[in-house]
Amino acid sequence: MTYPPKGSAAPPAPAGAPTMPGVPPQAGPAAPRGGPATPGTAPARRTAWAEGVDQLRATATTEPGRLRIIGAVLALLVVAFGAVTAWQMTERSAAADDVLHSSQPLSASAADIYRSLADANTAASSGFLAGGQETKSSRDRYELDIKTAAGKLITAANSSEPGSPSADTISKLNKLLPEYKGLIERARANNRQGFPLGGAYLRYANEKMQQQMLPAAEDLYKRENQRLSADYADAKPYPWAAIGLGVLALGGLVWAQRRNYRRTNRVLNQGMVAATAASTVVLLWLVVGHSVARAGLDESYDHGVRSLNVLHDARIASLNARGNENLTLVSRGAETKTLADGTTTVDAFDYDFQQDMKTLTKDLALAADLADDKAGEEPVQAATGNMKVWKSRHKEARAADDAGDYQGALNKVIGSKSDKPTGECFDGVDKNLALALTHEESEFKQAAGGGRDAMTGLPVGAAVLAVLAAAGALLGIGRRLSEYR
Amino acid sequence: MTARRLRASLKGWGGVGAMAVACALAAVFALLLPLSNARGDGSTGIGGQGVAEGTQVKEDTCTAPQDQSLSPSSDESGTTITAIKKRGYLSVGVDQNSYRWGYRDPNSTKKSSDLEGFDIDLAHEIAKEILGDPNAVRFHAIPTIQRVPAIKDGQVDMVVRTMTINCARLKDVAFSAPYFLTGQQVLAPKTSDITGYDKSLANKKICSASGSTANDKLKADQGSGKLVPSADISTTVPNQLDCLVRLQLGEVDAVVTDGALAASQAAQDPTVELKGDRFTTEYYGVAMKKDADDLVRRVNQVLVDYRKSGWRASYDKWLSPTLGADSESANPPAAKYK
CATH class of the missing domain: 3.40.190.10 (Periplasmic binding protein-like II)
Known part of the structure; x- marks a missing residue:
């Protein structure tokens, strides 16, 4: 325990003295450093650092000494290059992995919550319109949506940090879901008894869904998308520190070999050449690998995530439009809305339907723009076609209702195939959007997976190669050094 | 900063202003309500809006709005009725959500999903009298707030939809004689x-x-x-x-x-x-276009006949179970004409 202070205290005086004159130009800075220290404290302040500097100066006076220093610095540079590369690329590859396996699935899961809630609301209103003749498929669809939403909420809860805004939103949704379901069941019970009160309950449930639950689900979806964007931002930037160190290490190696050549006229030093080669490989791998990964991630974002977002939005717009179309017939004019001009009064649900259709039209156009291949374009075009038919059939349904032909309007909305109902068009839009989503999802996985795979092995490879390069540099220097013995 | 401060101070004044308005309104109500009660007119309750707009003026021109309708007549030569007869059906604005008044049974197995209720019976009766066929009628479901515009725009010939006869509405539409007493x-x-x-x-x-x-x-x-x-x-x-x-x-x-x-x-x-008992008195009437005098008179004639036979049967079917067979509303209100 008493060794180190003794060891460091003893040599300074003799070692320090000879160094000063040994390297006159560097004596300047050394002297003032020692200078301010009072003589009494001087030995105590002779730290290991100062001692090391002094030793270095002593060593630098001889060629073997210089070679040793050069070897050490080169080895250090190369190892640092490898280490920083491994560290930075581990980080990026982890972020890319998160994009692929964590944040995108969570974002998709949040979109599923959003979609299944909107879908449940739509299915509930369709079933309600059919009254006592509600079909099994519409009942099943509603129940499945509720189950999906409840299940995905648990998944989302598990991956959210307690106390975070996401967790709050999730618990809010968890509270609202049974409330909503209760209202729907009351609506059904009253409807089955033939009471118009059922319609009032359904409108209340819809209000809860539209004004509280869907905004919360959308909020969650946006948060997960932010997380996804953050992971993208972590995975994509160029590892400048690693690249800089790589250039520095390579420069050092080249300089050392040039110095070697000048002094000995020997062209090749095998160790150093090996070190240079290994470092070059790491640097190239780093730059090319990351560029490829970046391109993959960019593609997965541009053609995957952006398309997915637009398609999700379009699907939810179509679901809301369908729900509002149904509710127009359920509410039968019970709720109206005065437009901004202050004079025009319209049916609240038909107005919302028109707004949703506008969103759907816009999103489908955007999705068609973003679709980059035939397989992606086809379902979007098909959905657009369905939507156009939907719009014209909706007009017929409204005309029938306005003319007092309620049953005609009902048939035009939820009727059987022979009635050419809008339900057919909605199903078409929904089915085609689901197809497009599946396609974009696989595109995303391919591109993001490719991006992530481009980084695979880079951290380990860089570390191993850097160690080899450092060993090579040391061996190369060692060979020169042995000539002095 | 200054803008915000200004807004904040304005907000403060807004509150003060609102309170001043509320106080003024309260004072007006306090003064006017006893006045209208003193006249012993049962229909004061309806005039909620009318009171606020200055009842004094209206009191002169509009008391007992339910007694302002035209005398009944069976004449069908007027332009409105001629147009309806030519069209072949009566266009009636109704409610679809008022149980026992005008509503659609969601479980009806009938393909037509017909509307039914007390108001609907009356609409059928009017169609039967004018066009000879109780089913020569097309129902339009219209929201409460759209009742007056639907008549003014000519979207419907009449509205039979638990619509209270009141002074404010009399400015825009014509009413039949009252067909139901409520409050x-x-x-x-x-x-x-x-x-x-x-x-x-x-x-x-x-x-x-x-x-x-x-x-x-x-x-x-x-x-x-x-x-x-x-x-x-x-x-x-x-x-x-x-x-x-x-x-x-x-x-x-x-x-x-x-x-x-x-x-x-x-x-x-x-x-x-x-x-408890009803605390206002209101009468439902059939609303029609303001200048459709021939139709108003014809509908009043229909009501005269309906009061004699049909009205009570419809009441017993739809309303007796909840309003009671001996309620004040259980008999058609007496009609007085202008």
Whole structure:
């Protein structure tokens, strides 16, 4: 325990003295450093650092000494290059992995919550319109949506940090879901008894869904998308520190070999050449690998995530439009809305339907723009076609209702195939959007997976190669050094 | 910074201004309500809006709005009726959501999913008398707020939709003679300690439809002190039926609406009942275009005949179970003409 202070205290005086004159130009800075220290404290302040500097100066006076220093610095540079590369690329590859396996699935899961809630609301209103003749498929669809939403909420809860805004939103949704379901069941019970009160309950449930639950689900979806964007931002930037160190290490190696050549006229030093080669490989791998990964991630974002977002939005717009179309017939004019001009009064649900259709039209156009291949374009075009038919059939349904032909309007909305109902068009839009989503999802996985795979092995490879390069540099220097013995 | 401060200070003044307006209104109500009561006119309650707009002027021109209709006539040579006959069907604005008045049974297995109720019976009767076929009628479901515009725009020939005859509406449309007597009434759970439109409403939450006569009346009465100040009347909903939803969910303690509609609510929930007597007097009438004198007279003639036979049968079928066979409303109100 008493060794180190003794060891460091003893040599300074003799070692320090000879160094000063040994390297006159560097004596300047050394002297003032020692200078301010009072003589009494001087030995105590002779730290290991100062001692090391002094030793270095002593060593630098001889060629073997210089070679040793050069070897050490080169080895250090190369190892640092490898280490920083491994560290930075581990980080990026982890972020890319998160994009692929964590944040995108969570974002998709949040979109599923959003979609299944909107879908449940739509299915509930369709079933309600059919009254006592509600079909099994519409009942099943509603129940499945509720189950999906409840299940995905648990998944989302598990991956959210307690106390975070996401967790709050999730618990809010968890509270609202049974409330909503209760209202729907009351609506059904009253409807089955033939009471118009059922319609009032359904409108209340819809209000809860539209004004509280869907905004919360959308909020969650946006948060997960932010997380996804953050992971993208972590995975994509160029590892400048690693690249800089790589250039520095390579420069050092080249300089050392040039110095070697000048002094000995020997062209090749095998160790150093090996070190240079290994470092070059790491640097190239780093730059090319990351560029490829970046391109993959960019593609997965541009053609995957952006398309997915637009398609999700379009699907939810179509679901809301369908729900509002149904509710127009359920509410039968019970709720109206005065437009901004202050004079025009319209049916609240038909107005919302028109707004949703506008969103759907816009999103489908955007999705068609973003679709980059035939397989992606086809379902979007098909959905657009369905939507156009939907719009014209909706007009017929409204005309029938306005003319007092309620049953005609009902048939035009939820009727059987022979009635050419809008339900057919909605199903078409929904089915085609689901197809497009599946396609974009696989595109995303391919591109993001490719991006992530481009980084695979880079951290380990860089570390191993850097160690080899450092060993090579040391061996190369060692060979020169042995000539002095 | 200054803008924000300015806005904040303005906001402060807005509150003061609003209170000043509220005080002024309260004073006006306090002065006017006893005045109109003193005249012993049962229809004051309806004039919630009218009172606020300055009842004094209107009192001269519009008292007993239910007695302003034209005398009945069987003449069918007028332009309005000719047009209807030419078209071959009567276009009637109705409600689809008022149980027992005008509603559609969602479980009806009939392909036509017909509307039914007291108002619908009357519409069929009018079609039968004018066109000879009770089914020569096309029903348009129109929202409460659209009743007057639908008539003015000519979208429908008439509105038979629990529509109260009042002075404000008389400015825009013509009414038939009254065909039903009702008034605002309190609806609450049978187990509730609310006894009617009185002190028992203290600290209770009361629901009413926004823009309805009930809502106007509640606001006016709370301003004038006729309604206990502690009663919370802040819950308003788009449709009177939504009040029953809130009542069943326990979000409110009582509902105020037309007795006729309250009865329709009670018919959908055996655990609630009408509490106390009606505290306003209102009459339902068939609304028509203001210049369609021939149609108004013809409809009044239909009502004359309907009162003699048909009216009571329809009442017994749709309304007796909840309003009672010996209620004030159980007989058609007497018609007086201008």
